[in-house]
Structure formats: C-alpha cells, structure tokens
Amino acid sequence: MSGGGARAAYQVGVLAAIADLARQHGQGTGNLFPIVCGTSAGAINAAVLASGAHDFGNRVDRLVQVWSNFHAQQVYRAEVSDMIASGARWMSMLSIGWVLANKRLRPRSLLNNEPLRGLLEREIDWAQLERNLADGHLQALAVTASNYASGEHVTFYRSRKPIQPWMRNQRVAQACPLTVDHLLASSAIPFVFPAASLRGPNGPAYFGDGSMRQTAPISPAIHLGADKVLVIGAGRMAEPPMQRPHSTDYPTLGQIAGHALSSIFLDTLAVDVERLRRINHTLSLISPEHRAKSQLRPIDLLLVAPSRRLDELASRHAAALPKTVRRLLQMLGSNGQPPGPNGSGTIRQDSALLSYLLFEADFTRELIELGRSDAMAQRAEILTFFGWTAPAGLVSRV
Numbered sequence: 001m002s003g004g005g006a007r008a009a010y011q012v013g014v015l016a017a018i019a020d021l022a023r024q025h026g027q028g029t030g031n032l033f034p035i036v037c038g039t040s041a042g043a044i045n046a047a048v049l050a051s052g053a054h055d056f057g058n059r060v061d062r063l064v065q066v067w068s069n070f071h072a073q074q075v076y077r078a079e080v081s082d083m084i085a086s087g088a089r090w091m092s093m094l095s096i097g098w099v100l101a102n103k104r105l106r107p108r109s110l111l112n113n114e115p116l117r118g119l120l121e122r123e124i125d126w127a128q129l130e131r132n133l134a135d136g137h138l139q140a141l142a143v144t145a146s147n148y149a150s151g152e153h154v155t156f157y158r159s160r161k162p163i164q165p166w167m168r169n170q171r172v173a174q175a176c177p178l179t180v181d182h183l184l185a186s187s188a189i190p191f192v193f194p195a196a197s198l199r200g201p202n203g204p205a206y207f208g209d210g211s212m213r214q215t216a217p218i219s220p221a222i223h224l225g226a227d228k229v230l231v232i233g234a235g236r237m238a239e240p241p242m243q244r245p246h247s248t249d250y251p252t253l254g255q256i257a258g259h260a261l262s263s264i265f266l267d268t269l270a271v272d273v274e275r276l277r278r279i280n281h282t283l284s285l286i287s288p289e290h291r292a293k294s295q296l297r298p299i300d301l302l303l304v305a306p307s308r309r310l311d312e313l314a315s316r317h318a319a320a321l322p323k324t325v326r327r328l329l330q331m332l333g334s335n336g337q338p339p340g341p342n343g344s345g346t347i348r349q350d351s352a353l354l355s356y357l358l359f360e361a362d363f364t365r366e367l368i369e370l371g372r373s374d375a376m377a378q379r380a381e382i383l384t385f386f387g388w389t390a391p392a393g394l395v396s397r398v
Helices: 004-024 041-051 053-068 082-095 114-123 127-134 180-186 221-222 251-286 286-291 310-316 323-331 351-357 361-377 377-387
Strands: 034-041 140-147 151-161 171-175 196-200 203-209 228-232 300-304
Touching: 004 041, 004 053, 004 228, 004 251, 004 310, 004 351, 004 361, 004 377, 034 041, 034 221, 041 053, 041 114, 041 127, 041 140, 041 180, 053 114, 053 361, 053 377, 114 180, 114 323, 127 151, 140 180, 140 196, 140 221, 151 221, 151 323, 171 221, 180 196, 180 203, 196 228, 251 351, 300 361, 300 377, 310 361, 361 377
Parallel strands: 034 140, 151 171, 228 300
Antiparallel strands: 140 151, 140 203, 196 203
C-alpha cells in the first residue's frame, strides 16, 4: 500500500470491496494477505491490517469506520494557539536573527502530528501482531522510512521465520520489532510533519516519509517471499488526464509543494509496476531451463488505482479543512477555497497539496467509495487473483 496522506482512504475502500467478495465466496474468516507492506500512510493501514490478521474482515470494517469518521485534529493539531506557535518559530528562523536562535526554537515541521500517535496507540495492538505471527495468521509486516542522515531507504520488517536482510543501492532492510515510532517516521511528510528518531542499521538516526527516495516500492514484498502481489495505488496510474489552464505566472509555494509531494508519493510506484511487468514479459520469453538458472521469478501482479483525479475530488472538499489550516494553505498560495457555486470553477494546480492534508470525513468517505467502485470494476481479476470461483456469466467491467 502506497503513501499519500489522506489519499490512503482510497486503499480502505479497495480492501472493503475485497473483504465483501471474500465473504461472498466463503473466504471471510482467514487472512488474505500473509505478507503486508506499506509506505507512509499506507504503512499505517498495513500495520492496522496486520495486527488484525486473525480476523481480516472485522479489521477491514474497523479501518472503514475510522477513515469514514476522520477529522484533521485526529492527525495534527489545528488549534489557533498551535498554528501561531508554529508560525512564530518559522518567522524567527526566517528573520535576521535566525543564526543566533536557540536550537530548541528552530521549527521541526509545519504541523504537529502528536494526535496521530494517540490514534495509532489506540488502534494497533502490537502484542496481537506478535501473536498473529506466532500462530501463522501473518508471515511478515514491513514498513519503510527514509534515513535523513545517510539518505538510505530503509525497510523495517517483522517476520514469522528468519529472513536475511537485503541490501541494494541506497536500499537496505532491518529486521526488528515494529512500534508506533516506525509508523510516525514512515508517514512523516517532509516539512509538514516532524521526523522520528529510530535505531536504523547504522545506529540511531532521524527518519522521514518512506516515499522519499523509494525507487522500488514493490521490492520488500518480493524479498519477504511473495509471488503474488496486490498493489493499491493512490493516484496517477489509472486516473484520467485533466485539462488545466495554461499559466505563465510564477508557481506558488503551494503549487511547488504539491508537485513535489506528487513526485514523491506517486511516480516511483508507477515506474516499479512498469518495471515488474517488463521483467515478467522478459521471463515469459525465456525457456524454463534458463529461467531456473536466473535469480528472477515471475510475479503475479494485480493493480488497483484511482479512476478519478484525487486532487479534483479534494478541491471540492476544501471547506471541510479547519480554518487555521485553510489560512495556512492560502498563505502558501495553495487552494484553500472550494470551487464556485454548484461545483463550478477551475481545479487549480495546487490542489495536490490539499489532497494530502485533507483528513476530513467528507473527503475520506468519497475516497472509500471510489476505492470500492474501482475494486468492483475489477471483480473478475480479483477473483482470479485469489483463485476464487467466479459466478457463471461474470464479466469484468474493465
């Protein structure tokens, strides 16, 4: 499951549709995903799912309940006093006296995500996760984060059986017990949320969002033993293009930030999916004898990604954001205002930033329903992927 802040609600809709199909085909009790991997907000969904691997259907239902009733204050502090304090620190840093400023006064992030810690501590039972591993309900859980000191992309994983950590160029893995801090690190959107301190392969360091410098997001699942992978994206790969007004104006900070976050969250997954498909095709051209001598193996891939533009959906729900956050986005030149009457108006290029921070029920519920719809549109593929028998006459709507 990929990253993308509030966009991760889409993943919950896809999982809900799959859980419904599982129940319809008598598969509602067992865990469908023995290996679960996630990045950023996707890492949070992955951990919640893994901690409930002993009761997959009910765990998905809980994810739907939480994401359907989300408010930004459950993720970050949006009170006036908190925003003023954060703004004062940034202004202090930008002033002429920033060189002399005490290190403790230097701002660490735009927003304070302390409420998210409390939410994760309530929703994830780490002891149950360990029991799921011991009882065989789960084979492995992996979450990824980016080491600010070394620049390496680190996959932290917990597995039922010993698995040798892998090492690639700027990509390493570490077996260890997983905690809330690993999730806070993996979901620490750069500049927006503070980095988290973790003990990495080379000792303690500060880690940020796992989507940064993630060149092969599907790789952890394969290293952990998967030969079939369901990939749930958070945009761009299947969404239609949008006609945007051409502008010669200098881009706003909000537009630049949204562009940067989209590059971080969306581009690498699309590239890795293309790479995996290309390798699968190449292997299909090689004889079984030569394929057996290779370290490569074909991977059965099922991709579910949004069929609509999530930044467009977000722009319609801008008014749901807390006023303080809307004001902040407007200061950055981002789209803190909804479209005109009856939904009219141009979708601005800086709506992308809004879509990552819009942890509000109006938006997340629409994403959940879109996820359900997109998954059901691939119903035949899903049934084939899991090996379930499709009813006679079932035809995919893709």
